[in-house]
Amino acid sequence: MADRVVLAVDQGTTSTRSIVFDRGGRLVSVRQREHRQYFPRPGWVEHDPMEIWANTQRTAAQALRDAASSAGEVVALGIANQRETTVVWDRATGRPVTRAIVWQDTRTADLVSRLAARPDAAVVRERSGMDIAGYFAGPRLRWVLDHVPRARERAEAGELLFGTMETWLVWNLTGGPDGGVHVTDVTNASRTSLMDCRSCTWDPVLLDFFGIPAALLPEIRPSVGELGTATALGSPIPITGTLGDQQAALFGQACFAPGEAKCTYGTGSFLLQNTGTELVRTRSGSISTVAYQLAGEPVHYALEGSVAVAGALVQWLRDGLGLIGTAPEIETLARTVEDNGGCYVVPAFSGLLAPHWRGEARGLVAGLTSYVTKGHLARAVLEATGWQTRDVVLAMAADSGLQLPSLRVDGGMTTNNLLMQFVADVLDTPVVRPMVGETVSLGAAYAAGLAVGLWADVEALRRNWHRSAQWSPVPARAAQLAAEHPTWEKAVRLSIAWGAD
Amino acid sequence: MPGSVQSLERAAAILQVVAGSGGTLGVTDIAAAVGLPKTTAHSLLRTLLGVRFVEQDREGRYALGPGLLRLGAAHLDVNELRSRGSNWTDALASRSGHAVRLATLDREQVRVVHHVFRPDDSVQVLDVGAVLPADRTALGTVLLAFAPHRSVRGAVDARRADVAAVRARGWAVEDGGHEPGTAGLAAPVRGSTGLVVAALGISGPAESVLDRQHQARPLLVSMVVESAQAISRELGWHG
Numbered sequence: 001m002a003d004r005v006v007l008a009v010d011q012g013t014t015s016t017r018s019i020v021f022d023r024g025g026r027l028v029s030v031r032q033r034e035h036r037q038y039f040p041r042p043g044w045v046e047h048d049p050m051e052i053w054a055n056t057q058r059t060a061a062q063a064l065r066d067a068a069s070s071a072g073e074v075v076a077l078g079i080a081n082q083r084e085t086t087v088v089w090d091r092a093t094g095r096p097v098t099r100a101i102v103w104q105d106t107r108t109a110d111l112v113s114r115l116a117a118r119p120d121a122a123v124v125r126e127r128s129g130m131d132i133a134g135y136f137a138g139p140r141l142r143w144v145l146d147h148v149p150r151a152r153e154r155a156e157a158g159e160l161l162f163g164t165m166e167t168w169l170v171w172n173l174t175g176g177p178d179g180g181v182h183v184t185d186v187t188n189a190s191r192t193s194l195m196d197c198r199s200c201t202w203d204p205v206l207l208d209f210f211g212i213p214a215a216l217l218p219e220i221r222p223s224v225g226e227l228g229t230a231t232a233l234g235s236p237i238p239i240t241g242t243l244g245d246q247q248a249a250l251f252g253q254a255c256f257a258p259g260e261a262k263c264t265y266g267t268g269s270f271l272l273q274n275t276g277t278e279l280v281r282t283r284s285g286s287i288s289t290v291a292y293q294l295a296g297e298p299v300h301y302a303l304e305g306s307v308a309v310a311g312a313l314v315q316w317l318r319d320g321l322g323l324i325g326t327a328p329e330i331e332t333l334a335r336t337v338e339d340n341g342g343c344y345v346v347p348a349f350s351g352l353l354a355p356h357w358r359g360e361a362r363g364l365v366a367g368l369t370s371y372v373t374k375g376h377l378a379r380a381v382l383e384a385t386g387w388q389t390r391d392v393v394l395a396m397a398a399d400s401g402l403q404l405p406s407l408r409v410d411g412g413m414t415t416n417n418l419l420m421q422f423v424a425d426v427l428d429t430p431v432v433r434p435m436v437g438e439t440v441s442l443g444a445a446y447a448a449g450l451a452v453g454l455w456a457d458v459e460a461l462r463r464n465w466h467r468s469a470q471w472s473p474v475p476a477r478a479a480q481l482a483a484e485h486p487t488w489e490k491a492v493r494l495s496i497a498w499g500a501d
Numbered sequence: 502m503p504g505s506v507q508s509l510e511r512a513a514a515i516l517q518v519v520a521g522s523g524g525t526l527g528v529t530d531i532a533a534a535v536g537l538p539k540t541t542a543h544s545l546l547r548t549l550l551g552v553r554f555v556e557q558d559r560e561g562r563y564a565l566g567p568g569l570l571r572l573g574a575a576h577l578d579v580n581e582l583r584s585r586g587s588n589w590t591d592a593l594a595s596r597s598g599h600a601v602r603l604a605t606l607d608r609e610q611v612r613v614v615h616h617v618f619r620p621d622d623s624v625q626v627l628d629v630g631a632v633l634p635a636d637r638t639a640l641g642t643v644l645l646a647f648a649p650h651r652s653v654r655g656a657v658d659a660r661r662a663d664v665a666a667v668r669a670r671g672w673a674v675e676d677g678g679h680e681p682g683t684a685g686l687a688a689p690v691r692g693s694t695g696l697v698v699a700a701l702g703i704s705g706p707a708e709s710v711l712d713r714q715h716q717a718r719p720l721l722v723s724m725v726v727e728s729a730q731a732i733s734r735e736l737g738w739h740g
Contacts, residue, residue, distance in 0.1 A: 026595055328584035415584045415615075417629050435595050435620050437588065466620035468591055469627055 004075045004454055008445035009056055011081040011165045016052060018059035020067040021445040023454060025436060025464035029066035031059040038099060043106040046099035049087045053172050060233050077230050078241030078448030080248035080440045081165035084191050086140035091161050094176040097148050101140040108139040127206055129197035129288045137164055138193035138210045158215045164188045166242040167218045173230040181228035184218040185242040186299060190290035197279055200299055224447045225295030241447025243292060245440045246270045251292055252443030253434060254465040256458045259402040263389060265413035269310040271392050272302045275400050284398040285355025303400055305354035305392030309347040310385045311413050317381055323374050331418050334378040341376030342367040344488060345384045346495040355395035360499040366491045386422040387488045393427055406430040410439040424471040428478040435466040512545050519555055524564035577698045579605055583615040586732045590617045593728040597721055599703040604640040606648060611641040637678035639687035640700040642667060647689050647697035672726055674717040676707055684710035686717055688729035693737035701729040
């Protein structure tokens with residue numbers, strides 16, 4: 001049965017995946033290829049943009065070939081990408097001037113503290129909607145201009161181009177040096193610290209503050225809408241959707257109404273809540289970000305709470321302590337006991353992100369007695385992820401005033417029933433998992449397909465979303481955990497105090 | 502040690518010596534180390550070779566064999582099973598339109614280890630951990646039919662003549678035995694050694710699982726069997 005299908009590219013931190021989806025939002029074929037991680041110095045993380053471009057072409061061609069027998073016409077291409085990773089390249093040759101600086105890279109720490117100390121630093125929060133942080137792409141671009149020979153001079157002369165990964169891929173897909181389209185989407189642009197968060201245009205005051213010449217910046221476009229035609233994949237395919245990966249997951253989870261939220265449980269966890277078309281000024285530790293924009297429609301915003309360590313803590317239990325052989329076995333170990341035995345783990349391996357933003361915090365295990373076994377430790381490890389979700393949700397509720405009707409979850413840890421039930425109980429909110437776990441690439445496919453009319457509107461996408469599982473809060477347990485929350489907060493305070501001097 | 506089996510004790514002693522030697526000892530040294538005549542040691546080692554608990558190099562020296570090493574890894578954690586199977590179970594629910602369950606034999610009980618809702622967004626409750634009647638569900642029929650131990654299979658062997666048929670065709674169907682009006686289909690999931698470690702099944706209204714002649718719908722059967730094979734491959738089975 002020939003049906004119209006969409007190709008989605010998920011350009012992630014460790015790999016590039018190309019996935020073909022049908023009109024029902026079902027996965028038709030998938031191909032994946034990992035790329036090399038470069039760690040040239042402590043705290044530095046780089047990717048080779050040429051390798052990522054090659055992997056994109058290769059996996060896309062394979063996924064299209066796999067789907068060719070069952071699928072019909074490929075009507076659109078959507079891209080979701082690792083956010084804040086920075087590429088600068090030569091407009092004439094298409095060669096990057098240096099390797100991509102990855103979002104995990106901390107080389108801009110000194111630059112950021114110098115910038116933050118300036119008397120006019122408040123303009124950043126006022127205009128970009130976010131505090132100055134090395135987490136965002138702008139400081140990385142500044143670093144390239146300062147450190148790569150002749151980069152600033154060449155950027156000012158219009159010889160260089162800047163982009164996050166989706167910009168780099170769209171430019172190459174549409175011809176590269178031979179007429180490539182130089183664009184970014186509004187969600188990715190919002191993660192640079194260079195965009196006016198209300199008008200969604202490059203802000204001259206911010207460009208001046210960060211010392212960035214406007215000549216190398218891409219044009220900011222809606223997330224859903226025609227960008228150009230990919231000519232590099234055999235037959236031409238219109239590129240009609242681009243989103244940062246976490247925003248793509250929000251879109252793939254069909255969180256289109258204010259209050260609706262999703263949390264992706266991977267190495268870290270990323271919770272995004274749709275706040276509608278009004279920008280929320282945050283005070284409680286969540287950050288405001290652009291959720292998506294459909295061409296010709298207003299921008300939708302979201303609150304975001306990023307937690308650095310979630311699944312990574314389970315990996316530590318496996319690789320660092322050797323208590324389990326595989327990550328899923330943590331549930332078996334945790335079920336050997338009834339509760340945490342008074343034990344708490346705060347996984348502040350390299351500080352705490354949302355809602356605390358304390359880079360100096362360090363991890364700790366609290367409440368040890370001779371009663372505590374490895375089973376209790378396993379429980380405490382899983383509960384840490386639940387407590388951190390609660391902290392982020394509370395901060396968001398304080399900032400947005402929006403109730404969370406339910407939390408939509410995705411990512412590898414969602415097959416852990418013990419954890420998902422704990423999250424439901426600790427939030428006192430139902431937790432639901434969708435049928436398609438590949439929410440990032442599905443979001444990119446939705447954005448692209450929506451633009452070409454494969455789906456009529458977001459309501460049609462909503463109808464594609466189906467529950468595969470639901471965990472409902474148990475009232476007595478929820479009350480018990482609410483009473484236990486101050487103990488967790490005490491452990492968090494101790495982890496901050498531990499790293500303080 | 503009353504009731505101990507002498508040859509098993511001797512074999513255990515040989516395995517300890519082989520393990521400790523790091524693959525450097527031949528039969529003469531091993532016999533000396535455990536204090537046995539060379540002929541006795543030789544026949545024990547040949548038996549151990551046969552079950553691949555030891556292996557022998559060209560010079561006749563013994564080392565621990567792959568059969569013994571695999572023994573430690575043969576146990577499949579049910580949470581690992583859920584994690585490895587979940588992409589396939591989601592796809593099966595999505596394509597078949599029915600609720601999907603993975604179940605394992607927990608001692609003599611059939612226990613649900615993973616449950617994916619029927620994709621219609623109706624109110625459903627996760628029943629992971631629930632025990633199902635072994636002889637009245639397709640999942641149970643598959644698990645009992647493929648169980649390695651006779652003692653477990655006895656119940657179903659006695660009740661049914663079609664255990665052999667289930668084993669031969671590789672799937673089972675149950676019509677209304679557990680809940681009236683509900684039918685189920687299930688197929689075996691094999692672990693890396695080829696043993697059946699779980700059953701994968703769908704269940705739903707009898708009229709949608711079965712055709713008018715009360716036969717399993719072939720399209721659904723092939724979806725269940727193919728998904729079970731995909732999970733088996735995921736677990737490392739290459740049969």
